Amino acid sequence: PLAALLLIAAAQPGAAQTRDDLVPLDSAVRTGTLPNGLRYYIRRNARPEQRLELRLVVNAGSVQEDDDQKGLAHFTEHMLFNGTRRFAKNDIVSYLESIGVRFGADLNAYTGFDETVYILPVPTDKPGLVERSFDVLEDWAGGALFDSTEVVKERGVVMEEWRSGLGAGSRIRDRQFPVLFAGSKYAERLPIGDTTILKNANPAPLKRFYRDWYRPNLMAVIAVGDYDPDRVEALIRERFGRLTNPPSPRPRTLAPVPGHDSTLITIVTDPEEQVSSIQLIYKHAPAPLARRADYRMLLARRLYNQMLNSRLTEITRQPNAPFAFASSSYGSFVRSTDVYFLSATVQDGGIQRGLEAILREARRVDQHGFLPAELTRAKASLLRSLESAYAERDKSESGGYAAEYINHFLTAEPTPGIAWEFETARTVLPTVTLDDVNSLGRQWITDGNRVVAVSAPAGPAAGVPTAAALLDAFRRIDGETVAAWTETVSEAPLVATVPPRGRIVQETQDSVLNAVDWRLSNGIRVIVKPTDFKADEVLIRGWSPGGTSLVSDADYVEASLASLAVSRGGVAGFDAIELQKKLAGKRAGVSLGISALNETIDASGSPRDLETMLQLVYLRATEPRRDSAAFEALRAQFVPLLANRDKDPDQVFQDTVVLTMQQNHPRARPLTAAMLQAARFGRAFEIYRERFADASDFTFVIVGAVNPDSLKPLVEQWIGALPSTGRRETWRDVGLRSPSGVIEKTVRKGVEPKAQTVVFFTGETSFDPASRYAMRSLGDLIEMKLLENLREALGGTYSVQAGGALNKYPRPEYQFTVSFGSAPEKADQLWQTVLAVIDTVKRNGATPDELQKVREQQLRTQEVQLKENSYWLGNIAARIENGEDPRGLTTWTRDFVEKLTSEQIRDAARRYLDLSRYARFVLLPETER
Known part of the structure; x- marks a missing residue:
């Protein structure tokens, strides 16, 4: 077993059990535990400047739900944005938008099987912003209200999130998970939950989940960013030290995934699935990562997968390859289980051949091992990636550090810092041998704890084999003698002949x-x-x-x-x-x-x-x-x-949209x-x-x-050596044009009770920085208002997007798009709400509060983008291509954002949202239920 191997490796000479052998915690992070058990992680980091990344981490997720709470861990996460002790109804979102934090893009949260994480990035350059942000964090931790009216309203949003995930993928997952997690609570605790419970959610079971699991001894507060760590620590101690644990706390235990001697097989076909695929899943106890010897084996695991994936990729480049894509990976699956994955995507009728091919490549490694040259290259690539991260050690983003500390709190995954990782890798990588790496496949690929998951399009063309045939492939390949891997490596210089140099x-x-x-x-x-x-x-x-x-x-x-x-x-x-x-x-x-x-x-x-x-x-x-x-x-x-x-269905819908437009x-x-x-x-x-x-x-x-x-x-x-013949070309207008007038088109495809609406407003326009900025601001306002109306007020959608763009070539045109998902029966009603919002903006522009939110979010986004290479690359190139002076980028805030008015947005709405010229497309299921 893997755990035994790691213990043996740790006991070898040079791996004595000393404190120096432990993987340390990065000295740049300040950690502590309050008397009530709450953990905290604090790190000063100035990327991006004047920002603080805050996280509230709860070591509880859907696996902690009682039978009458399926989906309510996730529902609880939603409710923390809908009324707390200090913030009524949707005021958390409204306040954070007013200081430049965008809902969804910045402010967010997620619920998993085993954890719930709240994400709050905030500016730090104005007095009181950090303190007020800690009001939000503290309320999330202990001040949720679960007002019955808000719970009823949020049912619709949660149901729409469930609806947005429906499709072939979810249907296949729902049939595979009971096999993959056989005998485990994970099989029946998908975070999205049970729709019967969601539709009837009420405050009582939500409050029970919150009371049982949102407690300080299951929480961590993480703060990474451009702010005084002493002040952050004082705020954490003041705000979270007063939280209390329940008198008789429920035990927080790991949900086991039982082992099994036999191979479990799941074969699922679906009429909307596009490709055939095979996944081999081998379950293992989590690999330890506490000591340098464990880290050495982590590097060995990366090397194995890197080398096998290179071979699999090489095979896909051969004519008549047995699979279109294939991959090998090892990692954490759920909290109590690691898995080794070996998977392939194949053509219709190619499942059996693809399965045998990936098994054969694993057996080739088992019989002959990897080549010394393969290991040399893999080590070079791995060390180079760590070296790059080390070079960026003073430029690393705060959000990346926060993610590391989340994992450290939840799973004790070490976070020693890139300096330790790079130096340790330089020391231990040369000691990793071919035998170390070659032996991993034999430990990972076992007859027990094996699951075979096959998915394919429905119908005879997929040629789906039987379970017996799949098992027979294992027996057949196990008995094969395969040839050793051979390769061609060129020692020639990259450029054979240096060309004449330009100047x-x-x-x-x-x-x-x-x-x-x-x-x-x-x-x-x-x-x-x-x-x-x-x-x-x-x-x-x-x-x-x-x-x-x-x-x-x-x-x-x-x-x-x-x-x-x-x-x-x-x-x-x-x-x-x-x-x-x-x-x-x-x-x-x-x-x-x-x-x-x-x-x-x-x-x-x-x-x-x-x-x-x-x-x-x-x-x-x-x-x-x-x-x-x-x-x-x-x-x-x-x-x-x-x-x-x-x-x-989504592909058919997209094709219809493109062809029509x-x-x-x-x-x-x-x-x-x-x-x-x-x-x-x-x-x-x-x-x-x-x-x-x-x-x-x-x-x-x-x-x-x-x-x-x-x-x-x-x-x-x-x-300077690139060829030049002096030809001066330009593009040709091939006649692509958006349609005029009003188009209403319905596409009926798919079996799930879900609709998707996409609306395009198009037309000719002037092209200049002022027009582009007006279009951007219009999109920011419309999207904000549609979220308030379609999601928060009506509970009719989970997410809505709105925004526009102007193109200069081949002729100046604009396109403004609105899209949202919904229940089929609500698509028309929500469109009427969209029209009402558009009408309001055309008449009134933006309110002072809305204008402040739009301006502040643009300023905050710009502050970060100005320190990103990709921003300058893309915008300098775009300005030059459009015949504009790129120096205008340096005065964009002064020229446009600071001068933004309600009238500008109103006029943009009147110019671009022309109700005599738009196209609305609605995707509906093939049959009404």
Whole structure:
């Protein structure tokens, strides 16, 4: 058993049971326990600045429910946003929105089998904000009201959350879980609960759950962020020290998952399932992680799965592969159980073959082990990822630390800090041997405690085997003698011949944007913005006008597939798998694309691997490897995913929406299995070469931890060497147009009692920063008001989205979208409420309170985004592409947010929400129940 192995490893020479051998708690986190048993974790961290991430963690979830409370752990979580001692009704959400905290995106909570966690990120730059936020946290912990009126209202919201999860996935899960968790309480305690109980929920059982389990000796408060730890600790002691435990507390015990000697099998088919899949689940006792020896074995587990997953991926790249995707993983499943997963997605009729294939690969490892070169690469990649995290140790986000401390409180998962992890990994990784790693499969893959879970589309085409046939596969593979794994590794340099170097012919310093603008001898423009937001991140975006618009409709499918198809072939003398091996231990990713109007080049990685990144840009643009066999493997991999797409109600609905909104234009057709089968690789490769044959009209933006002086020769060598023929292209308008007038379309697909409504308002518009900002503010207000009305007031939906965008090319147009789920019988009623909200905004704009919320949320979002490389990369690129000065980004708050008025939003509503031009789509079940 795994636990025994770890004990043996810990007892080996050099692993004596000393305090130094224990995995420590990071010294940067302050922890403590109040007299009432409440734990706390406090850490000062300035990413993001002027923010404090607060968490209330309750070590209780749906498994603690009594039989009359199924779903009420989750319902309790909802009720804590609907009336507490200090905050009536929905005032918690309203107050937090007023200080810039967005409901859902920032403020949130979740309920699991074993825990409930409340998430509260708050600003810290104004007096009283933190103290008031602790009012919220304290009320959650001990001040819930469970007002009967609010409980009745919230029934609808909880039922809509249940409804939103319905579909093939939930039906398959509901049949698999009783087998997977046979004999365990987990089998009958899904957090969403029992709808009969939810529909009739009343305060009494909710209060009982709250009283029994929301108690300080089952709670932790976590506070990570840009605030004085002494002040936070004083607040925790003051606010939470006065909480008391019940006089006779119910015992908090782990729910066991019983073992079983026989193999449990679940075979489920569903008329809406799109793919066939096999999961092998092997249950184990949780692996300890208390000592350095345990951490060493954790690294060994990662190495095993990384190497086996690399082999499985390599197999998918072969023609006629036995599976489209396959994976190996080990980890915690529920609190009392770890699992080893081995899974595969296969084409219709391929379940038996896929099962045998993944078993055969596991047996290959068992019989022959991994290769020394595989282990060397896996160690390099693993150490490089830890090294990157270590480089970012002063730039890590507060939310990431909070997540670590949640796990430490709930499961005692160690949180030693990245400095300890990196140093320990550097020390112990060299001691991990092939024997250490190879032996893991034999421990994980057992005859007992094994579950086989098969799911597939309903119907004869899926070719679902019987349970007996599945079991026979295990016996057959167990008796096989398989050949050892072989591989090809190229020792050639990444770039065989260094190309002639270009040069920078013009340099402009931009002190406003803090950037430098280079013009290269081949015509390319490069804007470089150095930042210190991340220590180990560089982002690159390049584009030139053209894209698929420059190919005929007859070649559109090939143009759309070209970048993916060509990337599967690798570059120069390296096929895709050889290239992956060549790059082991490096952080350099590059992808080229062909969008509707542009050719694109995107790259990301470490400043240490910047030259490799730029070499890959050069090679993917100039030396793509023509590999028709790789394309055939790609075709075989994706055809199974497309073959049954018409079974999925959401997919059918989406296809209808796209075709209707593009007026059945041939380029709006969804990709089908037949279209993929008919695609011509030769033409796709030609289009790729055509699109990247001339880089002279490319613009690149580079943002991150770069020094322009050291970057300059690399840019000259690799971007400056990209081919230039001097052609000046632009995109072509292919005639895609949104429909005019009013469209009402109903799609009937699916068996579940659920509806989805999507509404589009479209039209021509002016395109400028002021118009874009007005559209954004309109979306922020409409979404806020729809949440208040559709969810909180009516209980008619779980979530609603609203927002719009403006596009300049091929002609200036706007699109504003509203979407929400509901019960089928409520779809029309909720649409009428949407219309009423739109009418109110058209007449009155925003109230002073609403305007304050919109403005404050935008300011708070902007404060964080200004310290993110991705924000600057995307927005500098967008402004340049749209012919605007990117320096306007530095004054956006002053120019727009601080000047936002109710009238601006009102006028935007009148301009963009034209009730004589919209399209409403409603997805309903095929038959009414």
